[in-house]
Amino acid sequence: MKILAVCGMGIGTSVLLKSNAERAAQELGLDADVEVADIGTARGAAATADIVLTSGELAAELGDLSVPVVVIDNFVDGTEVRDKLAAAVNG
């Protein structure tokens, strides 16, 4: 599966999301590639993704997507990413 981490500028929160999501996927036993996109390219990149991870503000800016958008509040807390990712995968 492909997980897309979306942030505003592509150097800060998306890097942290990618790191946390890769760890989370490993812990959950998911075969996942995590890619990064900034808000400008995210809608296009989301077309080939299975799950999108982002912040609350940016989720509002992204609008409706055809894939689940998981909103993360705490970008240093790997547990939050893991639990929300697990919930999204298990539907």
Added chain:
Amino acid sequence: MREPSLSQLLPVDAIVTGIQVDGWRSAIRAAGELLVATGATTADYIEQMQSAVDEYGPYIVIAPGLALAHARPSPAVLRTGLSWAGLQEPVEFGHSTNDPVRLVVGLAAVDHDGHSSALSRLARLLADPARLDRLSRSTSAEEIHTTISEYESSADE
């Protein structure tokens, strides 16, 4: 490892504590001035970091009490670097869950992923709320830098 270490990207000169600010703009300015003083960016980058919040909102407040001030790679970035601005009094950024902010980490990057290991390591260091609180309130740049260096040398990757 070619990628610079966290303690290299965040030298002790880029750590200042007890900073008095009157709001989020001056909090970002404080972190930005440290990036300028340590040669990571030009002064233009400070405004770019403030504009990023104007444009995308306060999502740079990445955890309770912690803001990661940054802007896109630009000509204002001279080299990849980090700064640490510990605030005397916490300030509001307007974030729904993570306000108020006591620590602003400034980030400048020349590309999108050359700093990812160092930044991820800093995030894991600060993921422990008790440690984040203690370091946010620390008044010693040396203590903060030592804590980071020790954490880094004990990290398992």
